[in-house]
Amino acid sequence: MKIVVCIxxxxxxxxxxxxxxxxxxxRDGVASIINPYDMHALEAGLQMREAAGAGTVTAxxxxxxxxxxxxxxxVSMGIDEGVLLTDRAFAGSDTWATAYTLAKAIxxxxxxIIICGxxxxxxxxxxxxxxxxEFLQIPHVAYVRKIDSLKDGSIIVQRLMDDGYDIVESxxxxxxxxxxxxxxxxxxSLKGKMAAKKAVIRQMKASDLKADVNSLGLQGSPTxxxxxxxxxxxxxxxxxxxSSEEKVxxxxxxxxxxxxx
Amino acid sequence: MDYFLNEEQxxxxxxxxxxxxxxxxxVRAELDETGEFAWxxxxxxxxxxxxxxxxxxxxxxxxxxxxxxxxxxxxxSRACLGISTSFAANALGTYPILLFGTDEQKKKFLPDIASGxxxxxxxxxxxxxxxxxxxxxxxxxLDGSEYVINGTxxxxxxxxxxxxxxIIAITDRSKGPRGxxxxxxxxxTPGFSFGKKENKMGIRASATTxxxxxxxxxxxxxxxxxxxxxxxxxxxxxxxxxxxxxxxGVGVAQGAFxxxxxxxxxxxxxxxxxxxxxxxxxxxxDMGTSIEAARALVYAVARFIDSGAKDVxxxxxxxxxxxxxxxMKVTTDAVQILGGSGYMKEYxxxxxxxxxxILQIYEGTNQIQRNVIGQALIKEAxxxx
Ligand SMILES: Cc1cc2nc3c(=O)[nH]c(=O)nc-3n(C[C@H](O)[C@H](O)[C@H](O)COP(=O)(O)OP(=O)(O)OC[C@H]3O[C@@H](n4cnc5c(N)ncnc54)[C@H](O)[C@@H]3O)c2cc1C
Numbered sequence: 001m002k003i004v005v006c007i008x009x010x011x012x013x014x015x016x017x018x019x020x021x022x023x024x025x026x027r028d029g030v031a032s033i034i035n036p037y038d039m040h041a042l043e044a045g046l047q048m049r050e051a052a053g054a055g056t057v058t059a060x061x062x063x064x065x066x067x068x069x070x071x072x073x074x075v076s077m078g079i080d081e082g083v084l085l086t087d088r089a090f091a092g093s094d095t096w097a098t099a100y101t102l103a104k105a106i107x108x109x110x111x112x113i114i115i116c117g118x119x120x121x122x123x124x125x126x127x128x129x130x131x132x133x134e135f136l137q138i139p140h141v142a143y144v145r146k147i148d149s150l151k152d153g154s155i156i157v158q159r160l161m162d163d164g165y166d167i168v169e170s171x172x173x174x175x176x177x178x179x180x181x182x183x184x185x186x187x188x189s190l191k192g193k194m195a196a197k198k199a200v201i202r203q204m205k206a207s208d209l210k211a212d213v214n215s216l217g218l219q220g221s222p223t224x225x226x227x228x229x230x231x232x233x234x235x236x237x238x239x240x241x242x243s244s245e246e247k248v249x250x251x252x253x254x255x256x257x258x259x260x261x
Numbered sequence: 262m263d264y265f266l267n268e269e270q271x272x273x274x275x276x277x278x279x280x281x282x283x284x285x286x287x288v289r290a291e292l293d294e295t296g297e298f299a300w301x302x303x304x305x306x307x308x309x310x311x312x313x314x315x316x317x318x319x320x321x322x323x324x325x326x327x328x329x330x331x332x333x334x335x336x337x338s339r340a341c342l343g344i345s346t347s348f349a350a351n352a353l354g355t356y357p358i359l360l361f362g363t364d365e366q367k368k369k370f371l372p373d374i375a376s377g378x379x380x381x382x383x384x385x386x387x388x389x390x391x392x393x394x395x396x397x398x399x400x401x402x403l404d405g406s407e408y409v410i411n412g413t414x415x416x417x418x419x420x421x422x423x424x425x426x427x428i429i430a431i432t433d434r435s436k437g438p439r440g441x442x443x444x445x446x447x448x449x450t451p452g453f454s455f456g457k458k459e460n461k462m463g464i465r466a467s468a469t470t471x472x473x474x475x476x477x478x479x480x481x482x483x484x485x486x487x488x489x490x491x492x493x494x495x496x497x498x499x500x501x502x503x504x505x506x507x508x509x510g511v512g513v514a515q516g517a518f519x520x521x522x523x524x525x526x527x528x529x530x531x532x533x534x535x536x537x538x539x540x541x542x543x544x545x546x547d548m549g550t551s552i553e554a555a556r557a558l559v560y561a562v563a564r565f566i567d568s569g570a571k572d573v574x575x576x577x578x579x580x581x582x583x584x585x586x587x588x589m590k591v592t593t594d595a596v597q598i599l600g601g602s603g604y605m606k607e608y609x610x611x612x613x614x615x616x617x618x619i620l621q622i623y624e625g626t627n628q629i630q631r632n633v634i635g636q637a638l639i640k641e642a643x644x645x646x
Contacts (some may be wrong), residue, residue: 191311194272
């Protein structure tokens with residue numbers, strides 16, 4: 001069984017600040033981490049490999065050369081191989097172009113199961129996983145919170161919904177995006193860390209993919225970011241004070257005053 | 262201070278620290294309260310290969326030495342001495358096999374120890390044999406192809422939770438100290454059971470029980486070394502493990518010191534953070550200095566042991582003695598700096614102080630360490646005369 005886990009290197013948002021003048025993220029000096037949801041995706045891949053007693057887990061990322069560190073960290077957790085998609089031609093990709101590029105790489109690598117985190121904590125779109133599945137023309141299940149069974153070319157999973165969960169069965173190959181409830185990502189092991197130091201990270205460029213160059217990078221991105229800004233805080237707010245009962249009384253008066261009641 | 266650790270040693274430190282912070286700190290207070298054994302943490306330590314640190318690669322370990330083990334123990338101790346005791350006692354129980362076992366014994370036991378699949382305990386102490394191991398009453402009698410063990414070991418760390426026990430028993434009382442032997446006994450052997458779990462002042466997350474042997478029969482191949490070598494096995498084992506207790510001291514002292522600094526910066530009295538008071542600064546200065554001195558000694562002795570030095574009794578006793586006295590002093594002072602808060606369970610320092618006390622008692626009390634050092638000094642002086 002071949003498992004490919006798509007991971008993204010993101011700034012550790014616990015440490016990120018916003019530059020008040022430009023309204024953009026201050027990334028200088030902020031540590032990079034593997035997107036936390038992708039840690040659960042890696043753990044899921046490793047558990048599937050362990051349960052099957054065979055197979056490989058490949059971590060795939062698209063990013064600048066330093067994204068290699070994310071792949072080394074994945075190696076220290078026990079994956080078999082890291083593949084880095086890095087090329088100037090990929091720069092400026094939106095979710096569409098990113099998914100297209102990753103899909104092309106996955107076609108090249110080959111996969112029975114593709115696992116992604118449900119979303120990246122820097123962009124928060126949750127689009128790339130399902131888009132990859134569309135480009136590959138395979139089924140996908142998003143927000144997987146439990147794997148019920150995986151055998152004989154089919155998988156049964158639980159999909160987290162707002163009001164419960166669905167049980168979904170799919171044939172393979174399939175793409176899953178996973179939520180935190182799925183598992184607890186393991187710590188790296190010492191042998192893994194030592195292996196990670198020596199691991200050869202396979203690099204792939206645009207020319208290594210059977211891809212339409214017009215669909216890559218900024219050129220291939222239908223989304224154009226015009227402006228990033230923090231929405232202005234509305235000023236007409238009123239904080240109610242006092243005990244709960246007093247606050248409820250006041251609230252009723254306020255609402256009546258606004259003719260809401 | 263920079264101790265010029267190599268890349269792998271730093272890796273070990275970082276990993277042990279990550280486990281301590283992410284997996285141990287969040288559960289330590291509860292484990293202290295309930296006295297439950299930290300199986301989850303043990304599983305993490307196993308997955309992370311830390312149980313195999315000091316075990317040779319040919320038996321599934323990482324082939325590192327005393328220094329690497331000390332570094333890991335120190336980091337775990339910074340978070341919880343109860344958990345680090347369970348971890349360190351594993352090494353204590355393994356050394357007899359590692360130092361004196363046959364190749365078959367090593368092949369049989371070490372891989373499961375290295376992988377963390379099986380925990381280990383070391384059983385020397387008895388009701389009448391504390392500081393004076395000569396008081397050992399447990400016996401092992403050869404009967405055909407088996408030894409029959411009778412007697413009770415007390416206060417054995419990892420008792421009940423371990424699968425492998427290395428114990429000392431008397432095989433020939435007429436020979437005095439040369440009449441003791443070391444054995445491996447596996448959990449589940451008929452005639453081998455455990456007493457109740459002790460209710461302790463500190464290191465409550467560690468399991469401490471009696472080992473009860475009632476006509477317990479083990480294959481004769483389970484003897485470690487030769488008949489009569491029991492106390493040699495025990496002493497060499499302790500020589501190797503004592504720096505580990507020293508690193509426990511460094512770790513818990515470091516943990517308490519960091520809490521004290523953090524608190525002293527935040528707590529305001531008389532209009533100023535208490536860290537601005539010279540009295541507090543001087544306490545912190547002494548704490549920081551003694552921790553650094555203890556760490557330097559522990560690392561130096563660990564390197565000395567790893568160099569293959571023959572006789573390390575004096576030095577390992579020194580590292581245990583000094584670092585654990587530092588631990589007791591520093592944790593007590595940390596409680597003092599936190600004042601009433603330090604006495605409350607909402608803060609971790611009272612636990613650290615309770616935990617630290619054991620370090621001056623087990624693996625030979627600090628009085629006994631001074632005896633060991635004193636005897637070595639007498640021998641050296643006689644030799645140099
Ligand atoms: C939590 C815990 C875990 C333990 N784990 C283990 C374990 O895993 N395996 C194991 O084998 N043992 C273990 N022990 C036992 C431990 O090693 C002994 O408690 C220790 O060696 C001291 O023995 P004792 O308690 O009988 O004290 P005693 O020997 O009775 O000593 C009492 C006091 O007299 C002093 N004293 C005794 N003799 C001398 C002397 N000649 N000169 C000066 N002072 C002296 C001692 O320093 C001490 O202050 C553990 C103990 C505890 C409490």
